[in-house]
Amino acid sequence: MMLAMQNSDNLNFDAKHIWHPYSSVTKPSPMHEVVSANGVRLTLKDGREIIDGMSSWWSTIHGYNHPRLNQAAKQQIDQMSHVMFGGLTHQPAIDLARKLIDITAEPLQYVFFADSGSVSVEVAIKMAIQYWMAQGQTNKQRLLTIRSGYHGDTFGAMAVCDPENGMHNVFEQVLAKHLFAPAPECKTDEEWDDSDIAEFKSLVEQHHSELAAVILEPLVQGAGGMRVYCPEYLRQVRQLCDQYDLLLILDEIATGFGRTGSLFAYEQADIYPDILCLGKALTGGYMTLAATLCTGKVAKGIGADGSGVLMHGPTFMANPLACRVACESLDLLTESNWQQQVQNIEQQLSKELMRYQTMSLVKEVRVKGAIGVVELKQELWDQMDWLPQFIVDQGVWIRPFRNLIYIMPPYIINTEDLKKLTTAIGNIIEALTEKLAIKKSQ
Numbered sequence: 001m002m003l004a005m006q007n008s009d010n011l012n013f014d015a016k017h018i019w020h021p022y023s024s025v026t027k028p029s030p031m032h033e034v035v036s037a038n039g040v041r042l043t044l045k046d047g048r049e050i051i052d053g054m055s056s057w058w059s060t061i062h063g064y065n066h067p068r069l070n071q072a073a074k075q076q077i078d079q080m081s082h083v084m085f086g087g088l089t090h091q092p093a094i095d096l097a098r099k100l101i102d103i104t105a106e107p108l109q110y111v112f113f114a115d116s117g118s119v120s121v122e123v124a125i126k127m128a129i130q131y132w133m134a135q136g137q138t139n140k141q142r143l144l145t146i147r148s149g150y151h152g153d154t155f156g157a158m159a160v161c162d163p164e165n166g167m168h169n170v171f172e173q174v175l176a177k178h179l180f181a182p183a184p185e186c187k188t189d190e191e192w193d194d195s196d197i198a199e200f201k202s203l204v205e206q207h208h209s210e211l212a213a214v215i216l217e218p219l220v221q222g223a224g225g226m227r228v229y230c231p232e233y234l235r236q237v238r239q240l241c242d243q244y245d246l247l248l249i250l251d252e253i254a255t256g257f258g259r260t261g262s263l264f265a266y267e268q269a270d271i272y273p274d275i276l277c278l279g280k281a282l283t284g285g286y287m288t289l290a291a292t293l294c295t296g297k298v299a300k301g302i303g304a305d306g307s308g309v310l311m312h313g314p315t316f317m318a319n320p321l322a323c324r325v326a327c328e329s330l331d332l333l334t335e336s337n338w339q340q341q342v343q344n345i346e347q348q349l350s351k352e353l354m355r356y357q358t359m360s361l362v363k364e365v366r367v368k369g370a371i372g373v374v375e376l377k378q379e380l381w382d383q384m385d386w387l388p389q390f391i392v393d394q395g396v397w398i399r400p401f402r403n404l405i406y407i408m409p410p411y412i413i414n415t416e417d418l419k420k421l422t423t424a425i426g427n428i429i430e431a432l433t434e435k436l437a438i439k440k441s442q
């Protein structure tokens, strides 16, 4: 009784006073209070355990409460949690930069530590613009991207998110005006068709003199629509960037650290970016940290006129606690058999989700690495009064948006738990089908 009271007190306070992502305080959405988490499971206040299909938004790749990540954090806390990065440096930042330079493409040699993915995108955009400024090319300030992208919630990042499903409708007037090519359609190199990149190419041809960079998410577009496209598109983008002297920014904040089957998605196209954004899984889901890496060409180009300094410096830049945990997370990753884990997840997702392809409500099923997506023919906005509760009652944590039900579980998930997630997705689609049929007949 006491517990139940506290729980509802908490939830009432939360509903009254706290913003959640993309939420309203006048019409708060239902919440579940999590008290602890372990492996792939979240424990709710009422004692229930649910299997996390979201990896807390792509980040918890090794699972929750990992003894080695816990230990790394505790050891670092006893040394120092934080110290400013202006004029001072420390071992955790040096170790992490070394590791990142080691595991990314050889030309990426310079690391800027940012405090979130969105900030790392802001920094990437600044790098590109400052690079051209320092070359005396003051009109190269715009960006070219593809539709259905997502790059974060800050103003610079928002301006390159998809103009329709992103936040342009609210902030249109204040956002920088960039260029958008259609989202790629070719899903595999086998079905490649030159027309897929025709419009992108013509935008480059028309606008290259005012373009600083191309920015996109390689192979998998995340929050902009959970779309998958082929490596050939990326190869051709790289080639056009070289031909027209544009910088290529790859946002691997979601795809990085093995999620798509290779350590970084760009490896599958055998290319590398001039500027690379990393985040999300960087600390294994422990705390916020991101990084923007760039090549010597970009880094040295920014300082070309002798006075060029990169104009960014967050208060918590290279937070030692976060860097230390990130080092441990990268060690865990390299010591693990993540390739096999991701491949196993991919195979199981393919087998178990593809079965839903024939359901009347399903438009398409997509699987890439440890990511499984079921796109429905119907948006789910108006189902949110019952759907989240229904999902938790299935013993899982999945958070559909728009017309998408998708999962990207921790790499350590076992066959049985993954089966529970895919089964729950089937149950969700069935329940939706029933609800919609009832609604239609009313």
Ligand SMILES: *Cc1c(COP(=O)(O)O)cnc(C)c1O
Pocket (backbone or CB within 6 Å): 116, 117, 118, 119, 121, 150, 151, 152, 153, 217, 222, 223, 251, 252, 253, 254, 255, 279, 280
């Ligand atoms: C999540 C995400 C971001 C933003 O990262 P935050 O840490 O939420 O600011 C940017 N780009 C991509 C591709 C992402 O998935």
